Amino acid sequence: MISPSGPGAQRNASPYLHGREAAAVACVLESGQYGHTEVTEEFERRVAEFLGVRDAVAVMSGTAALHTALLTAGIRPGHEVVVPAMTFCATVQAILAVGATPVFADIDPATLCVTDQLVMDAVTANTAAVMPVLFGGRAVDLTPIRKDLDARRIAVIEDAAHAFGSRNGARRVGATGDLTCFSFGPIKNLTCGQGGILIPRTEAEADMIRSIRMLGVVQSQAERGRTTNYRVEGFGLRYQMSGINAAIGLAQLDHFEEAETTRRNLWLAYRRSLAGLDGVQLIDVDPDRSVPHLCQVLVAHRDEVHEQMTARGIGVGVHYPPNHLQPAFARWRRDLPATERVGLEVLTLPFHQHLTEKDIDQVVAVLGQALKTVGASGTRS
Known part of the structure; x- marks a missing residue:
């Protein structure tokens, strides 16, 4: 039997905290502001800086990130989404949540990831998006088929739940021009306790993601907190990341x-x-x-x-x-x-x-x- 050298060493996976997370959470609790706060926005800024991207939008889970990305890309009933069958079921459930049809793709057994050819083998006239899964942290390069996908107006939505910090070439995953979804669950490379983040491609997408995660509500900075003055402009869900979770993420990001x-x-x-x-x-x-x-x-x-x-x-x-x-x-x-x-x-x-x-x-x-x-x-x- 293995002799553990640290907490949970014999387990398949175990959360890892550096020791400063508790103090960061205590500061949020002492503030009396527990929901989406300036701490959440600081976490978004820090993640965007780390990845080398213009913006990042935090949500309550990796699954929420996938669902929101599909909504943002306009995926709806009648559309097909190519996705590897070798992934956590959350990837597929997000597709079903928007009413689209999953079309399962095979994988390369050496990497457990899709390849460009395997993606194209699954593409049909009804394909509206492909969702490569960056299994185990490995980036998936669809460059050889990118022009074909763009010509068919097929969105690429990366499920990068395993891949925070990984690189695709010289750039961090998330900085390569796709809608990218990260998970910050308890055992991920970086944890918020629970949470996720989306990397939008454009400012308009960032605005849409922020609206969706706040029940379709649109508020200016000046209007925030004035409950008598907000506008509901579209469909949305309660998907914000709390300041408590963001504080954990900020402490993790420091290390x-x-x-x-x-x-x-x-x-x-x-x-x-x-x-x-x-x-x-x-x-x-x-x-x-x-x-x-x-x-x-x-x-x-x-x-x-x-x-x-x-x-x-x-x-x-x-x-x-x-x-x-x-x-x-x-x-x-x-x-x-x-x-x-x-x-x-x-x-x-x-x-x-x-x-x-x-x-x-x-x-x-x-x-x-x-x-x-x-x-x-x-x-x-």
Whole structure:
């Protein structure tokens, strides 16, 4: 059994706080202003500065960011949205929330991401948007098909829930001209406790996103707080990020370079430790440009290996069961051979900032033992 070197070291994932978050939250609580406040707006400014973009709009969750992005792009019933089946179900639920139809795309099993060709294989005359998922933190480059997508007026909405801080070429994800959605949930690369943020392409989009997240209400700075003077100009939802969550995010952002370095070094430590282990394929997150969010491998007899490792105290997981095989989405099922194979073989190893290289060596040793035990038993998944 693994001997944890920090809080939750044996878990599959664990939140990581630097120690200043509590004081930041206390300041917000002492102010008596708990909702969307100047703290939220400061967090938006700081994120925009970090990413090198003109604007960023904070919302209450990554799912809210995806939903709002689709609304902003004008996606509606009758439209199709190309999305990889290998993603968290929130991506698909956001598509259904606007009444559009998900069209599932296959993935490259080496990266768990879509490719430009796999996207085009799923595009039809009804496609209004594509939603590449930046799985594990790896950027997805659709440059080879961008002119074709633009000519067809197909929006690109990046699900970058795993990829805050990662780069696409020389630029940070979010700065490459797409509507980009980040998640700041408890175990993300940067956490707000709960939250998300959108990177708009234009000032008009930023205004629309801000209106949607505030129930369609439009107020000037001077009007804010005067409840007798506001205008409802369109559809909206209660999607604002609170100052409490933003304060956590600001404290995290102050230390993000440390988190970036730590997560990359931990992933590289896994790569070194796994190098001599037969029967294991490490999923490539492009560590030179990514801030890794997950460490995943493909193994035969995954369920039995999962059971063996869990019994030995290692918190492994499965990210994710393919969405096109889920009962709620079965009507849109397509033949996706790579996704279906990965769905049977993918195993997520413990990955978070409480880990040490010694912990990683222990995880890999237990993985090796599990593979031997399963192989000797002759069982099949």
